[in-house]
Amino acid sequence: MAASAAIQIPIPPTPIMETGTAFAAIALAAVASDGVCTREEARALRRDLEFRYPYVHMDETAMGTLFDQLLRRIREDGHGDLMAEAAGALNRQQQLTAFAVACNLVRSDYRTTPEEEAFLEDLAQAMDLDAAERKTIPDVLTILYRDALQPHPTSAGTSV
DSSP states (O other), rough: OOOOOOOOOOOOOOOOOOOOHHHHHHHHHHHHHHHHSOOOHHHHHHHHHHHTOOOOOOOOHHHHOOOOOOHHHHHOOHHHHHHHHHHHHHHHHHHHHHHHHEEEEHTTTSOOOOOHHHHHHHHHHHOOOOOHHHHHHHHHHHHSSSTTTSOOEEEEEEOO
């Protein structure tokens, strides 16, 4: 009797995350990266997504469902795996925009934690951003969030 050959069933490739889900995943992971979602961060998350396609066409229920699914993945697997998958689903232009949105979100409460900085560095690596991109985008947002009109004490003898 001849030995029977093992039947191999092809395993379908893991589907690539849809770009709208990927972009939202990066934004939500940025907000969740320090384990605390402040009121300012929640508002900024909504503001940064609600005018963009495809979110502009989603109602509250659909957005809530999307965020619930993504939060469940973050809780179960951590933000690293989700972030890497999401970064891989976006093209270069989408990655740069997602990185800028993530930088904006972690700064939206006017303070940045070491966990948030580590998240941004991990995200930049997952997106293979070069040194200039890693530096320029956060620097521009720091300028944007600077309270430039706040009076600063002047040293004696210096005119304003």
